Amino acid sequence: MFRLLNIEFAASVKYHVWFGTGLIFFSLVHGGSTLFIWTITHHIEEEIWKWQRTGRVYVAGLISLVTGLLMWITSLPQIRRKKFEVFYYTHHLYIVFLVAFLFHAGDRHFYWVLPGMFLFGLDKILRIVQSRSESCxxxxxxxxxxxxxxxxxxxxxxxxxxxxxxxxxxxxxxxxxxxxxxxxxxxxxxxxxxxxxxxxxxxxxxxxxxxxxxxxxxxxxxxxxxxxxxxxxxxxxxxxxxxxxxxxxxxxxxxxxxxxxxxxxxxxxxxxxxxxxxxxxxxxxxxxxxxxxxxxxxxxxxxxxxxxxxxxxxxxxxxxxxxxxxxxxxxxxxxxxxxxxxxxEDYSRFPIRGPESFRWLATLVLITVLTFLGFLIGLSHFFIPSEHKNHSGVMKLAASGAMKTAKEKVPSWVPDLIIIVSYVIAISVGGFAATILQRRRKHKEAPRMSKEVVIKPEERNFxxxxxxxxxxxxxxxxxxxxxxxxxxxxxxxxxxxxxxxxxxxxxxxxxxxxxxxxxxxxxxxxxxxxxxxxxxxxxxxxxxxxxxx
The missing domain is CATH 3.40.50.80 (Nucleotide-binding domain of ferredoxin-NADP reductase (FNR) module)
Known part of the structure; x- marks a missing residue:
């Protein structure tokens, strides 16, 4: 996306810092206000640890808030520059943050951030695939x-x-x-x-x-x-x-x-x-x-x-x-x-090839999106039936004799899990496709690299x-x-x-x-x-x- 919009990676990091800081600020305001209301109404111990069967899961919101704060604190310049590995590994808690956010906000709100999640997941998979190639x-x-x-x-x-x-x-x-x-x-x-x-x-x-x-x-x-x-x-x-x-x-x-x-x-x-x-x-x-x-x-x-x-x-x-x-x-x-x-020989054996073309990336995005939609629709149809029918396929009648829909309340974590499973499967399929396409590219370019006339960097006598x-x-x-x-x-x-x-x-x-x-x-x-x-x-x-x- 940054290459398409001609945005520098360093500039994107700056935007990421701004949006991340804003997200943590508003999350603190939201979470702090909720905890304050529960405290003055003497419901904090009752509500904060409750895992609701339907609706918002408050303990998941608390986990998401604490995880986000930990990521934000370890990304401060005083820690990031002196202990880069602490910042780097702590930032992988974004998985916990997003899963907890899904259980807290529900699937309907999560769909608003899903496009960004897709692009992020694909970018992560592509970087992992690229980083597996060795150079020297x-x-x-x-x-x-x-x-x-x-x-x-x-x-x-x-x-x-x-x-x-x-x-x-x-x-x-x-x-x-x-x-x-x-x-x-x-x-x-x-x-x-x-x-x-x-x-x-x-x-x-x-x-x-x-x-x-x-x-x-x-x-x-x-x-x-x-x-x-x-x-x-x-x-x-x-x-x-x-x-x-x-x-x-x-x-x-x-x-x-x-x-x-x-x-x-x-x-x-x-x-x-x-x-x-x-x-x-x-x-x-x-x-x-x-x-x-x-x-x-x-x-x-x-x-x-x-x-x-x-x-x-x-x-x-x-x-x-x-x-x-x-x-x-x-x-x-x-x-x-x-x-x-x-x-x-190392010039042709271990060359850095760099990022893939836009056409290659568009194909991968299409494969991943279609896989996600297919599994989301299929799993939802199997695990979340919209109505219960009798053996003859006729709707059950209420005791009063009126025709009503008998829809059973499904736990809110079921559609959340379906989204997670569909997302993981889609990203995995995207990673598998990326690996195959990259191997085909290497195999196709191998003859060209072996015949390439190597121009070595200028020898400098310092x-x-x-x-x-x-x-x-x-x-x-x-x-x-x-x-x-x-x-x-x-x-x-x-x-x-x-x-x-x-x-x-x-x-x-x-x-x-x-x-x-x-x-x-x-x-x-x-x-x-x-x-x-x-x-x-x-x-x-x-x-x-x-x-x-």
């Missing part, structure tokens, strides 16, 4: 700032937009943990591989770093570290190309989406590119500047003609340990450990950045924080004529808030008359990119 790590680069660049093979037919991301699982570290990471490569440049970068700041990422390091130091070299991938997810189109100029602000590991954007801009396949690109990169230590190494050739080589200017701010150190004075010298002396783990005879335009500011208003004013002075500027930011919330505040305070014009009355040269268009969920 072709190579890895270990940076001194405890960051890792991982390269995995992909189908050359798989295209993704810059700033996309994937969910990654490495069974060697944990069979059940999945984590999102930004893609730093460009499908326009790297046809047969996909690269991500992770900063090792948690237990899982540190374990990945240690496993890769062990593989490099082991005498019996480990090949084919298996990984599982979901995605890529991200914008359906390259939206930033519509701007005349780009103003990029990154904090720490928030640089990763911009690495893919700059690689896309450096690609010669683009007819239209921004005229000027300003990148503001704030880090705590000099070692964190190593995250710029994947685009070092783009930064310093004039043949790409990006008109890129980089301002780096190192906030917590006063001087580099290696005595360098320029960004190029520092990156040239940076230590990177490159490790090759895969073989040429220790030999040859000096280029041009003026060093990139700046390093030590012990300072970026003054965004001054940088933007300087950027505006260098523009020729009026232009639209895409302001993209990725990093901690404090960085995003600072950039958003600057954009709100910056004077804007909305038409020809405003342009004539003002001396402004640009309109700012703010976009926030997420590097974590």
């Amino acid at each position: 790590i072709l190579s890895a680069n270990l940076f001194s700032c405890k960051a890792i660049e991982l390269v995995v093979p992909k189908d050359p037919m798989l295209n993704y937009a810059p700033s996309s991301f994937i969910f990654l699982n490495i069974p060697l570290v944990s069979r059940f943990q999945w984590h999102p990471f930004s893609i730093i490569s460009s499908s326009s440049v790297d046809k047969h591989s996909l690269s991500i970068m992770m900063k090792c700041e948690g237990d899982w990422t540190n374990s990945v770093y240690n496993k890769i390091e062990e593989a490099a130091n082991c005498e019996n070299k480990i090949n084919n570290i298996i990984v599982r991938v979901e995605g890529p997810y991200g914008p359906a189109s390259v939206d930033f190309l519509r701007y005349d100029n780009l103003f990029l602000v990154a904090g720490g590991i928030g640089i990763t989406p911009f690495l893919s954007i700059l690689k896309e801009l450096a690609s010669k396949n683009r007819l239209k590119s921004p005229k000027r690109v300003q990148l503001v990169f704030a880090v705590r230590t000099f070692q964190d500047l190593n995250m710029l190494l994947p685009i070092a050739s783009i930064i310093f080589n004039p043949i790409y003609n990006l008109n890129l200017k980089l301002k780096v701010f190192v906030t917590q150190e006063k001087k580099p340990s290696n005595g360098t004075t320029t960004l190029q010298e520092f990156l040239a002396q940076s230590q990177v450990q490159s490790i090759h783990l895969g073989t040429d 220790t030999e950045l040859k000096p280029i005879p041009i003026t060093e335009e990139h700046e390093i500011h030590i012990g300072e924080r970026p003054k965004l208003e001054e940088i933007m004013s300087e950027f505006e002075k260098n523009l020729r004529g009026w232009s639209s500027v895409g302001v993209l930011v990725c990093g901690p919330e404090s960085v995003k808030e600072a950039v958003a505040s600057m954009c709100r305070q910056w004077p804007q014009c909305f038409g020809v008359e405003d342009l004539r009355r003002s001396r402004m040269k640009m309109n700012l268009n703010f976009h926030s990119l997420n590097f974590n969920l």
